[in-house]
Amino acid sequence: MCGIVGYLGPSQNSVQIVLEGLRRLEYRGYDSAGVSFLDEHDHLQNYKKAGKLDNLKMELIGKNVIARTCIGHTRWATHGGVTDENAHPHFNETLSIIHNGIIENANEIKKELMGHGVKFKSETDSESFLELTTFELKNGKPILEAIADSFKRIHGNSAFVILYPKTGEIFAIKRGAPLVCGINEITSEALVSSDPYALAGIVHKLYFPEDEVIVHLSGANKNLVNFYELKDLKKTTRYLSKKQDMSVEVSEKGEYEHFMLKEIHEQPGLIRNLTQYYFVGEGREALEKVAHYKPDRIYLSACGTAAYAGLVIRDFLEGINRIPATVELASEFRYRDPILKSGDVGIFVSQSGETADTLAAQSLCKKAGVKTLSIVNVDGSTLYRDCDDNLLIRAGIEIGVASTKAFTQQALTGRLMSAAMAGDLKDEAKKMKLTGKFALLAERIDHLLVKSEIIKTVAEAIYNKKGFFYTGRGVYFPLALEGALKLKEIAYVHAEGYAAGELKHGPIALIDEEMVNIALVGPELFEKTVSNIQEIKARKGIIVSIGPRNNEELMGLSDYYIPLDFDGLDELSPLYVNVVNQLLAYYMAKFKGTDIDKPRNLAKSVTVE
Numbered sequence: 131m132c133g134i135v136g137y138l139g140p141s142q143n144s145v146q147i148v149l150e151g152l153r154r155l156e157y158r159g160y161d162s163a164g165v166s167f168l169d170e171h172d173h174l175q176n177y178k179k180a181g182k183l184d185n186l187k188m189e190l191i192g193k194n195v196i197a198r199t200c201i202g203h204t205r206w207a208t209h210g211g212v213t214d215e216n217a218h219p220h221f222n223e224t225l226s227i228i229h230n231g232i233i234e235n236a237n238e239i240k241k242e243l244m245g246h247g248v249k250f251k252s253e254t255d256s257e258s259f260l261e262l263t264t265f266e267l268k269n270g271k272p273i274l275e276a277i278a279d280s281f282k283r284i285h286g287n288s289a290f291v292i293l294y295p296k297t298g299e300i301f302a303i304k305r306g307a308p309l310v311c312g313i314n315e316i317t318s319e320a321l322v323s324s325d326p327y328a329l330a331g332i333v334h335k336l337y338f339p340e341d342e343v344i345v346h347l348s349g350a351n352k353n354l355v356n357f358y359e360l361k362d363l364k365k366t367t368r369y370l371s372k373k374q375d376m377s378v379e380v381s382e383k384g385e386y387e388h389f390m391l392k393e394i395h396e397q398p399g400l401i402r403n404l405t406q407y408y409f410v411g412e413g414r415e416a417l418e419k420v421a422h423y424k425p426d427r428i429y430l431s432a433c434g435t436a437a438y439a440g441l442v443i444r445d446f447l448e449g450i451n452r453i454p455a456t457v458e459l460a461s462e463f464r465y466r467d468p469i470l471k472s473g474d475v476g477i478f479v480s481q482s483g484e485t486a487d488t489l490a491a492q493s494l495c496k497k498a499g500v501k502t503l504s505i506v507n508v509d510g511s512t513l514y515r516d517c518d519d520n521l522l523i524r525a526g527i528e529i530g531v532a533s534t535k536a537f538t539q540q541a542l543t544g545r546l547m548s549a550a551m552a553g554d555l556k557d558e559a560k561k562m563k564l565t566g567k568f569a570l571l572a573e574r575i576d577h578l579l580v581k582s583e584i585i586k587t588v589a590e591a592i593y594n595k596k597g598f599f600y601t602g603r604g605v606y607f608p609l610a611l612e613g614a615l616k617l618k619e620i621a622y623v624h625a626e627g628y629a630a631g632e633l634k635h636g637p638i639a640l641i642d643e644e645m646v647n648i649a650l651v652g653p654e655l656f657e658k659t660v661s662n663i664q665e666i667k668a669r670k671g672i673i674v675s676i677g678p679r680n681n682e683e684l685m686g687l688s689d690y691y692i693p694l695d696f697d698g699l700d701e702l703s704p705l706y707v708n709v710v711n712q713l714l715a716y717y718m719a720k721f722k723g724t725d726i727d728k729p730r731n732l733a734k735s736v737t738v739e
């Protein structure tokens with residue numbers, strides 16, 4: 131959720147480096163931002179501000195921010211409102227800390243420390259860790275021991291970065307939350323962050339510490355970074371190291387007004403590249419591994435948009451491979467004691483690979499001896515590292531909080547997996563055929579993007595209506611769910627995705643002339659879906675149909691009609707329809723004037739449960 135960055139090195143520009151890292155991570159949380167740094171006299175300076183990162187930058191204008199050591203944070207509020215006091219870092223005369231996660235026993239710790247006369251300045255859970263560590267230091271413990279003993283006391287998943295002004299060192303530790311550090315041996319710089327993207331272009335080598343490993347950034351003359359076990363403070367190698375090869379350029383908006391629009395437009399190119407990557411490129415080996423899977427049953431588990439992509443994948447696996455598959459919301463699956471058997475396979479779908487609930491679902495399967503596979507975007511993410519096998523979706527960095535291209539790539543990677551499991555990798559003709567289908571999908575989406583004015587006109591006509599029902603049947607039902615989610619999150623209007631046949635079992639009571647039905651009508655179950663539209667029309671609902679072109683019946687029924695060419699797309703047609711939903715939500719949000727790339731209350735990567 132929150133973005134965290136720490137820098138230690140010879141540059142006197144550390145505050146700017148940290149602010150640039152935070153700018154890249156702001157999509158993770160943007161309620162407030164702050165930095166702590168040691169000035170040229172080694173005095174701790176702190177600045178924090180509610181609101182977006184720009185507010186903090188304004189605050190820093192004209193201030194003397196020459197510093198070699200700095201930590202910074204962008205917040206997604208969990209405990210305590212969005213105020214300057216609750217913003218991170220939390221500091222006192224001894225320490226400054228930033229935190230990502232939740233301390234479940236914060237109240238108990240606070241109460242105990244208050245008994246010792248400690249005063250708290252914020253409503254956050256994070257401050258309890260600050261004061262607990264400070265208390266341990268005051269009791270005479272060395273810094274490493276003080277951090278370790280405090281961390282052992284807290285419950286829940288968290289990552290902390292701690293700046294210790296007395297020595298100018300930075301420490302970090304995590305449990306169930308993302309943390310990465312990186313070094314540049316040439317420039318003697320060491321950084322730590324919640325996301326490798328913040329470190330791209332600065333460091334050459336990345337380290338991903340495992341849970342309960344203390345990271346110590348120590349400065350130029352010693353090792354740049356050291357790792358210690360929480361349990362005994364002995365040096366450890368419990369981390370994964372890897373070359374930093376991420377580029378930063380890809381994250382600019384270019385000619386587009388929003389990242390979301392740019393990411394929608396990237397889809398045709400990404401779709402074309404995916405078959406290349408898996409059939410002739412580097413991805414071959416990973417897909418060949420999956421071809422040997424012979425599961426009795428498949429559990430797909432994910433959250434939000436990724437769970438809806440999971441539903442599309444389920445339809446491929448059941449429809450094409452005839453393997454029983456279910457989609458489980460990770461936040462429920464992890465607690466409902468599911469019956470897992472060794473012949474099952476768990477598939478975890480995620481853009482970030484850091485979603486707390488999805489990680490917990492994976493861990494549950496692993497503990498039960500079930501093989502785990504990720505369908506994931508971020509190479510090297512926690513999910514990627516924890517799963518037995520991985521299929522990368524190759525979407526490139528997704529900045530818009532509303533997931534678009536990741537959905538498409540997740541579903542299509544699932545289609546390639548289903549082809550591999552059906553034995554199609556051994557058959558050149560079948561591979562060619564599927565490559566052709568992907569290319570056709572890309573071409574159709576290209577056409578759609580050129581004609582997006584039609585969608586914009588519809589958006590302008592309906593964006594102020596009271597509520598929206600997205601309906602679909604069969605393979606279009608997941609798109610109804612995903613379409614409604616997209617609209618809710620970026621346009622802030624109430625929308626629901628419904629199976630078209632279910633509306634009359636209750637929700638139809640809501641239909642009147644202010645309610646819009648976005649009807650997703652594919653060639654499959656066409657007549658039945660049209661009957662459902664009739665039922666809404668009879669109750670004066672506004673009908674927006676997204677369906678086969680040149681269909682007089684549908685056109686006659688609809689107040690607004692977005693005609694599509696389904697020919698030849700077959701099982702990939704849901705992905706085509708979904709792009710219409712993405713554009714419709716985008717334009718409605720634009721007419722509403724919302725913050726499309728950073729919608730209120732949301733964060734890109736949900737690392738708390």
Ligand code: M6R
Pocket residue numbers: 433434435436437479480481482483484485488531532533534615616619734735736
């Ligand atoms: O990174 P993940 O794919 O695991 O994230 C899962 C959801 O948090 C995510 O899809 C969320 O629903 C999006 N904001 C939807 O656009």
